[in-house]
Amino acid sequence: MEKLPNLKIAFFGTSDRSLPILDSLNSNFYLVLVVTKTDRKIGRKQTIKRTAVKDWTLDKNIPLVELDKFKEGEAEKIVALFREYDIDYGIVADFSYIVPKELCAVLYGKLINIHFSLLPKYRGASPVQYAILSGDKSTGVTLQLLNFKIDSGDILQTIEYPISSKATSGELYKKLFEISAEKLPKILAGYYSGDIRSIKQDPGLISYTYSRSHNKNTFIYKEDAKIDWKNSSVEIERAIRAFNPWPIAWTTIEDLNSQQARSVLIGQGVNKKFIGEGHKIVKIYEADVVEGKLKPITIQLEGKTKTDWESFLNGYYK
Numbered sequence: 001m002e003k004l005p006n007l008k009i010a011f012f013g014t015s016d017r018s019l020p021i022l023d024s025l026n027s028n029f030y031l032v033l034v035v036t037k038t039d040r041k042i043g044r045k046q047t048i049k050r051t052a053v054k055d056w057t058l059d060k061n062i063p064l065v066e067l068d069k070f071k072e073g074e075a076e077k078i079v080a081l082f083r084e085y086d087i088d089y090g091i092v093a094d095f096s097y098i099v100p101k102e103l104c105a106v107l108y109g110k111l112i113n114i115h116f117s118l119l120p121k122y123r124g125a126s127p128v129q130y131a132i133l134s135g136d137k138s139t140g141v142t143l144q145l146l147n148f149k150i151d152s153g154d155i156l157q158t159i160e161y162p163i164s165s166k167a168t169s170g171e172l173y174k175k176l177f178e179i180s181a182e183k184l185p186k187i188l189a190g191y192y193s194g195d196i197r198s199i200k201q202d203p204g205l206i207s208y209t210y211s212r213s214h215n216k217n218t219f220i221y222k223e224d225a226k227i228d229w230k231n232s233s234v235e236i237e238r239a240i241r242a243f244n245p246w247p248i249a250w251t252t253i254e255d256l257n258s259q260q261a262r263s264v265l266i267g268q269g270v271n272k273k274f275i276g277e278g279h280k281i282v283k284i285y286e287a288d289v290v291e292g293k294l295k296p297i298t299i300q301l302e303g304k305t306k307t308d309w310e311s312f313l314n315g316y317y318k
Contacts, residue, residue, distance in 0.1 A: 007192060008032045010082065010090040016052035017173055018094045020181035021114070025091060028185040031062055032085045035078065037096055038066045067097065075103040082107060089188065092146055093180065101148035111146035112188070116176045118142060118158050120201040123151035124209035124218025128169045128176065132242040135234070138162045139172070141180050143187055145198055150218070154198035157187045168244040222247040227284070229260040233294040236264065240287045248285060253301075254278030266295040271315035274301070 009025050010033040011018075025031045034057040042049050057064045065081065067074050082090070090107065092099065093114040104111065117127035119142040124130075131139040140160040145153040159179055163172060190196035210216060213223035225243040227236055227250065240249040255261060257270040257278070274280075285298040285306065296309040307316075 008087045010087045012092040012095045013053045014051045014096045015094045017177045024181040033063050035065045038068045070100050075100050079106050104148045113146040114180050115142045120206040126209040126220045128172050129242040130209045168241045170245040225249050227251040233264050233289045237287050237289050248283045250283045253280050264294050266293045267313045273315040
């Protein structure tokens with residue numbers, strides 16, 4: 001596809017997952033502004049960590065704006081920059097912040113959100129995790145006009161993608177970002193030319209990715225990843241994939257040794273060596289379902305390194 005010289009683009013994003021989209025925009029259009037969140041302090045030493053998007057932008061010498069949760073006056077600053085740079089569209093992908101109502105209103109039709117589900121299914125912050133948890137055979141990407149209500153804007157295009165039976169949320173997100181980067185230029189050009197027109201979402205198909213542990217919140221929390229041993233082996237295996245790479249499905253020694261868990265798991269229960277450590281957390285990174293039973297593959301006991309399930313059952317753990 002030929003570059004569109006008269007199309008100026010801004011990008012709103014944070015994580016390294018969005019770098020393919022940045023590369024695509026920079027190759028096909030004039031990327032004149034990048035907006036990301038401010039540096040943050042992490043760990044006990046409070047080390048300053050920059051976003052991957054910031055590093056990429058500084059390397060390309062593109063104008064950069066860093067925001068801190070859209071504090072007072074920052075929305076107006078973005079509007080002013082859109083006017084100053086004569087920006088045609090702003091692309092939002094994995095931004096981490098909710099774009100405020102006033103910005104959506106002033107720039108409506110110019111802000112395009114990349115959402116990782118086939119909207120209106122799975123509105124919210126965790127669509128890929130929920131697609132895996134639900135056992136869906138496919139998911140996809142939706143490009144939509146951003147408005148003030150979460151993921152409710154009119155749809156420009158949807159792209160369907162199959163979910164493999166072994167895909168983790170990390171692997172699936174990576175693929176969906178790559179597909180978005182590949183398809184975005186043609187879709188954006190079609191919207192610009194008028195060949196692609198937005199359509200309303202079907203209100204009868206709306207669903208949200210609500211957290212089990214935090215009411216009316218669509219983010220994933222560590223509490224959500226606690227394994228419910230009342231579920232079937234298939235449902236638990238899905239959860240293990242959905243919560244990888246974060247926060248990782250987990251249980252406790254006590255729960256792992258419960259009658260409920262033992263009815264689902266392959267093996268004869270927790271080794272006696274660990275019985276006195278019932279409160280300790282066990283993370284399960286990967287598992288299979290074998291003849292209706294759950295077989296963990298890689299696990300990690302709190303305070304220990306990763307090991308395989310058989311070694312754990314036999315008490316061989318360094």
